[in-house]
Amino acid sequence: MNKKLKQLFFKGSNFLGAEFPIMGGAMTWISESNLVSATSNAGGFGVIAAGSMDKDKLEKEIIATKSKTRKPFGVNLILLHPEIEDLIEVCIEKKVDLVVFAGGFPKLRQIQKLKNKKIKTMCFATTVSIAQKMINYGVDALILEGNEAGGHIGPVSINVLVQEILPKIMEVPVFVAGGIGRGEIFLKYLELGAAGCQIGTRLVCSNESIAHNNFKEIFIKSEARNSQVSVRLDKRFPVIPVRAIENKASEKFLQEQKRVIKLLDTSNISLKEAQLQIEHFWAGSLKKAVIDGDIDNGSLMAGQSVSLVKKIQPVNEIISEIVKQAEEQITNEQRIS
Ligand SMILES: Cc1cc2nc3c(=O)[nH]c(=O)nc-3n(C[C@H](O)[C@H](O)[C@H](O)COP(=O)(O)O)c2cc1C
Numbered sequence: 001m002n003k004k005l006k007q008l009f010f011k012g013s014n015f016l017g018a019e020f021p022i023m024g025g026a027m028t029w030i031s032e033s034n035l036v037s038a039t040s041n042a043g044g045f046g047v048i049a050a051g052s053m054d055k056d057k058l059e060k061e062i063i064a065t066k067s068k069t070r071k072p073f074g075v076n077l078i079l080l081h082p083e084i085e086d087l088i089e090v091c092i093e094k095k096v097d098l099v100v101f102a103g104g105f106p107k108l109r110q111i112q113k114l115k116n117k118k119i120k121t122m123c124f125a126t127t128v129s130i131a132q133k134m135i136n137y138g139v140d141a142l143i144l145e146g147n148e149a150g151g152h153i154g155p156v157s158i159n160v161l162v163q164e165i166l167p168k169i170m171e172v173p174v175f176v177a178g179g180i181g182r183g184e185i186f187l188k189y190l191e192l193g194a195a196g197c198q199i200g201t202r203l204v205c206s207n208e209s210i211a212h213n214n215f216k217e218i219f220i221k222s223e224a225r226n227s228q229v230s231v232r233l234d235k236r237f238p239v240i241p242v243r244a245i246e247n248k249a250s251e252k253f254l255q256e257q258k259r260v261i262k263l264l265d266t267s268n269i270s271l272k273e274a275q276l277q278i279e280h281f282w283a284g285s286l287k288k289a290v291i292d293g294d295i296d297n298g299s300l301m302a303g304q305s306v307s308l309v310k311k312i313q314p315v316n317e318i319i320s321e322i323v324k325q326a327e328e329q330i331t332n333e334q335r336i337s
Pocket residue numbers: 024025026027028030049050051076102103145148149150151152177178179180198199200201202301302303304305
């Protein structure tokens with residue numbers, strides 16, 4: 001491997017215990033033992049998505065993943081999960097290598113509990129002050145995720161997050177995510193100081209991903225502009241922004257909001273009831289699309305890098321391509337200078 005690239009990989013690879021500092025971002029319903037083990041076996045770092053799992057399912061999934069790889073992997077825990085404390089216990093019992101906290105910011109006690117058992121922790125940072133707070137809590141690494149990413153997103157692009165937060169964080173490795181589909185851009189983030197990256201959308205159409213063929217096909221057909229952020233029609237409803245490929249369901253979501261707003265404004269329902277009705281709309285919708293293949297009525301969570309997904313291919317090919325593109329880019333630049 002190119003010597004300079006190897007140096008750029010060192011911090012992140014060392015932290016993850018992986019050949020390449022490329023994390024397979026956890027994707028609910030998709031990141032289970034097959035995709036996670038394939039990612040780690042390909043030299044990246046797979047992460048189980050525990051968002052839809054109870055403690056027994058998570059335990060089984062960790063055991064299944066360990067049976068398919070000897071390489072390290074992580075578990076992504078959504079902090080709003082009703083059984084979050086039990087899921088933390090499972091990660092401790094099963095001695096996972098790393099826990100990635102998502103959907104909020106972990107408490108000091110949750111980080112310390114894992115650290116005391118020598119399990120590394122990671123979480124997302126959306127501002128410099130949150131990053132500093134999490135570092136003070138003892139988190140071992142951070143992820144900056146731009147709103148180009150698929151799924152639940154923050155409001156800021158990765159381009160701005162790397163300017164605003166990355167240069168200010170020296171204490172822990174910082175990984176970047178959102179819109180990363182090729183190695184050239186990955187290299188640039190490493191050169192700016194990132195320890196590595198996290199990709200999600202690019203892995204959905206891997207052979208090893210259990211996503212339904214209909215889900216994979218719509219990814220292959222879609223352009224970046226088809227991946228849009230959910231629209232909130234009224235400030236009274238706390239709709240968490242989600243980036244997904246537009247379909248009949250996103251259209252229906254707008255109609256549903258209009259219907260509920262009308263009911264609320266004519267005092268036929270309370271604000272709480274209206275909020276519940278809006279929140280209820282997407283319940284179970286990712287599973288509907290990913291597992292059942294209902295691409296009209298389900299949620300097609302996908303990042304803008306969906307335009308770089310061209311075919312179904314093995315995970316090791318996707319990861320090697322990204323590494324090769326980074327290597328060709330740096331070698332060409334060295335040749336020119
Ligand atoms: C279908 C889908 C489901 C996702 N589910 C989760 C999740 O459960 N937890 C999480 O932290 N991130 C989730 N993400 C975000 C990914 O882990 C990753 O950070 C993101 O996909 C990176 O950006 P990219 O899509 O541009 O590659 C999901 C993304 C997608 C596309």
